[in-house]
Amino acid sequence: MNEFALLVAATLAAGTPLAIAGIGLLVNERAGVLNLGAEGMMLVAAVAGFATGYATGSEVAALAAGALAGAVIAAIYGWLVIWLNTNQYATGLAVSLFGSGFSAFVGLGLVGKKLEETEVAGVPLLRDLPVLGVALFRQHPVVYLAMALTGGVAFFLHRTRSGLVLRAIGESPVSAHALGYPVRRIRLAAVVVGGTLCGVAGAYLSVVYTPLWVEGMVAGRGWIALALTTFATWRPTRLLLGAYLFGGVTMLQLDLQASGVQVAPQFMSMLPYLATVVVLVLISRNPLWIRLNMPASLGKTFFPGS
Amino acid sequence: MIRLEPRATPSMAMSILSPVIALAITAAAGAALFTALGKDPGQALSVFFLEPFNGVRAISELALKSTPLVLIALGLALCYRSNVWNIGAEGQFLMGAIGGGGLALWVTTAEIGMSRWLFFPLVILAGAMAGAAWAGVVALLRDRFNANEILVSLMLVYVANLFLSWLVFGPWKDPQGYNFPQTVSFAANTELPRVIRGMRLHWGTAVALVAAVVMWLFMFRTFTGIQLQVGGPAPAAARYAGFSSRAAIWTTLLVSGGLSGVAGAFEVAGPMGQLTPHVSAGYGFTAIIVAFVGRLHPLGCILGSVVLSMFLIGGELAQSRIGLPSALAGVFQGVLLLSLLACDTLIHYRPRWSRGS
Numbered sequence: 001m002n003e004f005a006l007l008v009a010a011t012l013a014a015g016t017p018l019a020i021a022g023i024g025l026l027v028n029e030r031a032g033v034l035n036l037g038a039e040g041m042m043l044v045a046a047v048a049g050f051a052t053g054y055a056t057g058s059e060v061a062a063l064a065a066g067a068l069a070g071a072v073i074a075a076i077y078g079w080l081v082i083w084l085n086t087n088q089y090a091t092g093l094a095v096s097l098f099g100s101g102f103s104a105f106v107g108l109g110l111v112g113k114k115l116e117e118t119e120v121a122g123v124p125l126l127r128d129l130p131v132l133g134v135a136l137f138r139q140h141p142v143v144y145l146a147m148a149l150t151g152g153v154a155f156f157l158h159r160t161r162s163g164l165v166l167r168a169i170g171e172s173p174v175s176a177h178a179l180g181y182p183v184r185r186i187r188l189a190a191v192v193v194g195g196t197l198c199g200v201a202g203a204y205l206s207v208v209y210t211p212l213w214v215e216g217m218v219a220g221r222g223w224i225a226l227a228l229t230t231f232a233t234w235r236p237t238r239l240l241l242g243a244y245l246f247g248g249v250t251m252l253q254l255d256l257q258a259s260g261v262q263v264a265p266q267f268m269s270m271l272p273y274l275a276t277v278v279v280l281v282l283i284s285r286n287p288l289w290i291r292l293n294m295p296a297s298l299g300k301t302f303f304p305g306s
Numbered sequence: 307m308i309r310l311e312p313r314a315t316p317s318m319a320m321s322i323l324s325p326v327i328a329l330a331i332t333a334a335a336g337a338a339l340f341t342a343l344g345k346d347p348g349q350a351l352s353v354f355f356l357e358p359f360n361g362v363r364a365i366s367e368l369a370l371k372s373t374p375l376v377l378i379a380l381g382l383a384l385c386y387r388s389n390v391w392n393i394g395a396e397g398q399f400l401m402g403a404i405g406g407g408g409l410a411l412w413v414t415t416a417e418i419g420m421s422r423w424l425f426f427p428l429v430i431l432a433g434a435m436a437g438a439a440w441a442g443v444v445a446l447l448r449d450r451f452n453a454n455e456i457l458v459s460l461m462l463v464y465v466a467n468l469f470l471s472w473l474v475f476g477p478w479k480d481p482q483g484y485n486f487p488q489t490v491s492f493a494a495n496t497e498l499p500r501v502i503r504g505m506r507l508h509w510g511t512a513v514a515l516v517a518a519v520v521m522w523l524f525m526f527r528t529f530t531g532i533q534l535q536v537g538g539p540a541p542a543a544a545r546y547a548g549f550s551s552r553a554a555i556w557t558t559l560l561v562s563g564g565l566s567g568v569a570g571a572f573e574v575a576g577p578m579g580q581l582t583p584h585v586s587a588g589y590g591f592t593a594i595i596v597a598f599v600g601r602l603h604p605l606g607c608i609l610g611s612v613v614l615s616m617f618l619i620g621g622e623l624a625q626s627r628i629g630l631p632s633a634l635a636g637v638f639q640g641v642l643l644l645s646l647l648a649c650d651t652l653i654h655y656r657p658r659w660s661r662g663s
Contacts, residue, residue, distance in 0.1 A: 080647060086651060095640075097594070097595065097640045227454075270464070
């Protein structure tokens with residue numbers, strides 16, 4: 001029983017970066033912008049977060065640095081695709097390539113360094129519950145932040161006027177523009193929110209989840225987070241569940257390896273990536289289902305005319 | 307305040323100038339970075355921009371590094387023109403390396419006597435089939451299940467990487483290799499024929515150049531080639547004309563996967579001579595930049611590959627000569643592509659000064 005509780009706890013921790021990055025990407029996709037640069041933003045944020053954590057010893061400062069790094073890169077990306085109307089696919093790819101090169105370069109001096117591990121306090125009182133305490137209430141605050149964020153974004157998108165405007169811009173920027181909404185500024189804001197959250201997720205990886213810097217350590221999580229938005233058909237709560245599902249696959253795979261299953265570790269490590277493919281296939285099988293849920297202007301440039 | 311105004315027709319001049327401007331921006335950014343790192347920017351820039359062209363041997367190495375880039379970029383150019391976003395060329399390259407490497411390993415261990423010139427077409431075939439099969443998975447999932455090719459092709463890069471790692475750590479490991487993750491060194495008759503004695507440049511480079519010409523003919527001189535490309539800028543028109551988007555997905559992915567596979571096979575049978583986890587220096591991703599710098603044009607891809615392999619070699623030289631990290635090459639690649647895309651805006655839009663907003 002306790003072993004199961006530990007597995008649940010590890011699943012939540014592993015799903016958290018996917019959830020945070022995924023929610024961020026969901027917000028900017030709802031506004032009609034597809035940012036394939038997620039992986040690159042997370043990498044730069046991871047190295048920025050780690051460097052800050054190493055220099056200051058403060059976890060909060062490290063996460064904030066990651067958020068800032070993500071926001072800055074997202075702003076550059078946003079300026080390119082929203083004001084200069086560059087192709088979103090190509091520009092996102094460029095951001096990913098830049099991010100992996102830049103983070104490798106900046107992180108050279110940080111390889112092999114380690115952050116001091118901090119004791120995680122968890123939720124007072126609840127942490128001492130049998131089984132449940134271990135499974136749910138001894139997590140890093142960021143894990144709960146991801147849950148709160150999901151609720152917050154779901155409320156914002158579907159229950160507030162601003163959320164409605166954001167979604168309208170994603171569906172039809174032309175109509176929103178005709179109604180007088182500043183389409184490009186709102187899109188930029190959504191992109192920066194996406195970058196900020198990808199940044200928090202990247203910094204969480206290098207500061208909290210595995211407190212060290214390794215080149216390319218995001219290991220495809222940015223791309224998996226992108227896949228999650230499709231998987232969740234752009235709904236925040238489904239995205240959170242999807243992120244935990246992936247966290248579970250990662251943990252199960254590590255658990256099986258540790259318990260000495262006679263399968264080569266490389267095949268086990270393929271599981272999260274193969275799972276992403278399988279999930280994409282299952283969810284996309286019905287083109288109508290995707291078309292009904294996908295923001296209609298996703299990936300298309302918008303030029304407001306004069 | 308600068309305002310953008312759509313051009314009536316895309317500017318041909320800007321289309322050619324844009325990569326040049328982007329290269330200049332990258333060089334300027336590089337100079338700034340070198341100065342910040344306390345190095346002499348003039349010396350550092352000459353390592354990146356002049357040294358790779360200095361002498362026959364340097365040029366042979368440059369052409370050697372350009373070969374995989376040209377091959378991969380040709381296929382990607384076809385994909386991107388047809389609006390098929392294959393970004394997993396790296397995985398297709400690795401599978402081609404596994405296919406070509408497997409063949410070379412078999413010839414080596416079974417001690418099959420055949421000439422280099424007989425092995426040459428066989429290794430091309432092995433690489434092409436392995437790479438095309440890997441890309442075929444993407445095409446199948448896209449065609450049958452509508453699964454996004456961007457994400458699927460990228461996920462398969464990680465899978466191919468792990469598969470290669472399993473092979474060289476497991477069944478294909480050299481039993482006398484002191485437990486290093488690598489195969490035995492391949493027999494001499496599996497080596498690609500060299501162009502000049504004493505240099506690593508092999509005839510695969512000629513294959514890449516021929517492939518570029520064939521791709522040019524296919525893109526601009528065949529009906530199928532035109533059909534494929536209409537689907538890119540005008541999918542509705544393509545549907546109306548009865549051009550099949552399914553055929554576009556299959557053709558572009560198989561061609562592009564095949565070319566990437568050949569590039570991978572050349573890398574193991576050429577400069578490497580054995581299979582290790584480090585077959586690729588990120589060629590599959592660098593080739594994306596090559597394709598864009600080359601304006602998605604086959605002949606442009608050749609020029610683009612020279613520019614990008616210059617950065618790769620420059621990165622290595624910068625490390626050995628002036629102690630700059632070779633990771634710099636990656637930074638330059640990113641800056642180059644980002645500034646190129648920004649400059650490309652000027653192809654379709656004209657900047658106008660206007661008062662107020």
